[in-house]
Every structure is written in C-alpha cells, then in structure tokens.
Amino acid sequence: MIQVINRALEILEYVSKQGGEPASLSEIAEAAGIHQTTCANIIKTLTDKNYLEHLGRKKGYRLGASAYHLTGNLAYNQNLILAAKPIMEALTAKLNETSLLGILRNNKRFLVHVVTSDQDLQVRTRSESDIYPTASGRMLMASLPAKELDNLIQILGLPQPHIWPDIHSKEDLLAALQDIRKKEIAVTLSTKHIVGLAVPIRKNAQVIASLSIFLPESRFTSTHKESILQELRSAAQQINERLQMES
Incomplete structure (x- = not known):
C-alpha cells in the first residue's frame, strides 16, 4: 500500500x-x-x-x-446548481451556445455546471482555469470586496499582456474591474478568437457566481450579439429570482 x-x-x-x-x-x-x-x-x-x-x-x-x-453529486453548491440548471438548459437551447456557471475557489475560476450546445464547431473549456483569461473569472474578481480583491491581486499579480492587453499596472486593472462591475458584463476575446461573455449571479445582493456564454468569434455576429446579451442577462435575472425565493 x-x-x-x-x-x-x-x-x-x-x-x-x-x-x-x-x-x-x-x-x-x-x-x-x-x-x-x-x-x-x-x-x-x-x-x-x-x-x-x-x-x-x-x-x-x-x-x-x-x-x-467525482461522483456526480450535486451537494456542492446544491441550491445554486438546482436553481440555475433548468434556466441554463433553456438558455443553451435558445441560443445553441454552451452556457457555464462559475465560482471562485482557491484563486481559480471553477465551473460547477455546464450545459453544452450541439454546434458542430464547439469550444472546450477546463473545469478549473486561471481567472484572468476567462470572462467569468473577471466578472467574479470584479465583484469581490475591496480587501479581498487587493489580496487576490497580490497573489495573482498582473495579467500577462497576451491575456489582457490593456492592463499595464494595478491602476489599469482596478479601473477595468470597476468598469466590469458597473456595466455588469465581462467580455473577453482570446488569441484563438474565442469570445466569452459573463454576468453576475446574486443571492441577497451578494455575487456568488457568474453565468457565461462562450463561442467562436465567427458566430459572434452583430445580429447575434444583441440576442446573446439579452438572453444572458434575462437568464441571470431568472436565476437570481429563484435563489431569492429560497432565502
């Protein structure tokens, strides 16, 4: 042994x-x-x-x-997953794009639920990812209280230029995160031409997770963009309402 x-x-x-x-x-x-x-x-x-x-x-x-x-057990963040699951399924069915439910754990973005589309061209993602490259990670980071945010920045440092090109200093990072927090939307475009969009999920006015959609840039057309944003925000609001009913 x-x-x-x-x-x-x-x-x-x-x-x-x-x-x-x-x-x-x-x-x-x-x-x-x-x-x-x-x-x-x-x-x-x-x-x-x-x-x-x-x-x-x-x-x-x-x-x-x-x-x-490991066992497919929903007990971890069970209320969150149960509230989000049917709404995410409806969101993916409507847009035919993969939807993700993410949280922060151990200074990483961790996916607690994924609903996959049936597109021929699909984007794959790991359940655990660094925060900076992902729209959901940025959204969750932007929602942290000031002290927790400062601690996390000390741990992570600044993002690499190819990950977040506009960030050259801590002041740049804080300003970008403040803009995400104000607009309640995080948008990323990777070097592999993958677009990510994320919005906050709240319970009792506190951001506890992020709902996101990600897809190839080729499908993020001007006509499709507005529909994605509208449906993503609507789905997040429905999840918020379900969570509030459980409080």
Missing part, C-alpha cells in the same frame, strides 16, 4: 463525515494519526486539486468541488 495515498484517503474520509462542517488541521491530523506537518502537506495538495476547500485561517477545511464532481 502506498502510504501517502492511504493517508490522503483517510483525510478525505474524515472530512466527508463532518456533514459539511469545517474540520481544522489539528483535528484532521489527529483523526488520521499523522504529524501536523505531514498532514498539512497532503492537505495542500488536496486543496490545490479542489478535493478540499480551505475556508480561511482558523476556519478549517471541508470537501471541495472535485470530491463531489
């Missing part, structure tokens, strides 16, 4: 039994019967891969998105 794998599984099993309540490093280490330093190293890897989610200093860890996606 490979010891480190065995220990990682013991950690995941212990955290999974906490019913969604966070477990501290010391509690996990004691339950797994391993030294805290060893436990911390394993936990870091599990957190980096989104099998665990760190809730902040002194708050502990709980199961992350990858642990739930």
Whole structure:
C-alpha cells in the first residue's frame, strides 16, 4: 500500500463525515494519526486539486468541488446548481451556445455546471482555469470586496499582456474591474478568437457566481450579439429570482 495515498484517503474520509462542517488541521491530523506537518502537506495538495476547500485561517477545511464532481453529486453548491440548471438548459437551447456557471475557489475560476450546445464547431473549456483569461473569472474578481480583491491581486499579480492587453499596472486593472462591475458584463476575446461573455449571479445582493456564454468569434455576429446579451442577462435575472425565493 502506498502510504501517502492511504493517508490522503483517510483525510478525505474524515472530512466527508463532518456533514459539511469545517474540520481544522489539528483535528484532521489527529483523526488520521499523522504529524501536523505531514498532514498539512497532503492537505495542500488536496486543496490545490479542489478535493478540499480551505475556508480561511482558523476556519478549517471541508470537501471541495472535485470530491463531489467525482461522483456526480450535486451537494456542492446544491441550491445554486438546482436553481440555475433548468434556466441554463433553456438558455443553451435558445441560443445553441454552451452556457457555464462559475465560482471562485482557491484563486481559480471553477465551473460547477455546464450545459453544452450541439454546434458542430464547439469550444472546450477546463473545469478549473486561471481567472484572468476567462470572462467569468473577471466578472467574479470584479465583484469581490475591496480587501479581498487587493489580496487576490497580490497573489495573482498582473495579467500577462497576451491575456489582457490593456492592463499595464494595478491602476489599469482596478479601473477595468470597476468598469466590469458597473456595466455588469465581462467580455473577453482570446488569441484563438474565442469570445466569452459573463454576468453576475446574486443571492441577497451578494455575487456568488457568474453565468457565461462562450463561442467562436465567427458566430459572434452583430445580429447575434444583441440576442446573446439579452438572453444572458434575462437568464441571470431568472436565476437570481429563484435563489431569492429560497432565502
């Protein structure tokens, strides 16, 4: 038996039994019967891969998105996904473009639900992505409180020129994010000619996720553009209303 794998599984099993309540490093280490330093190293890897989610200093860890996606379990952000799923399906059916529901986790943009179109030419995306290249990542970043935003910028640094050409300083970045927050729309165009559009999803006035559409630039025509923006905003509003009803 490979010891480190065995220990990682013991950690995941212990955290999974906490019913969604966070477990501290010391509690996990004691339950797994391993030294805290060893436990911390394993936990870091599990957190980096989104099998665990760190809730902040002194708050502990709980199961992350990858642990739930491994089994197809909707319990992770269940209310959000259940509220968004039928609306996203209707949005994709209407536009015949892939729709994505994204959140921020561990300084990455993470997809919690995807509805794929049946276009012959489709754009593929990873469930986990860096924030700057994606419209949903930028939308979510723009919606952070000032202190959290400043901390995230310190961690990420500035985007590379080929990722976000107009950003040359922190001031440029803050101004661009403020514009996204004000207009409530983030639009990206990649070097591979892929267009991304994202709008915020709110619960109790707080942005908790981003709804986005992405497609080849060749399909983002002037006539199609207005329809996409209108339907995307309408779908987001419907999700917001469903979430508000659950509060």
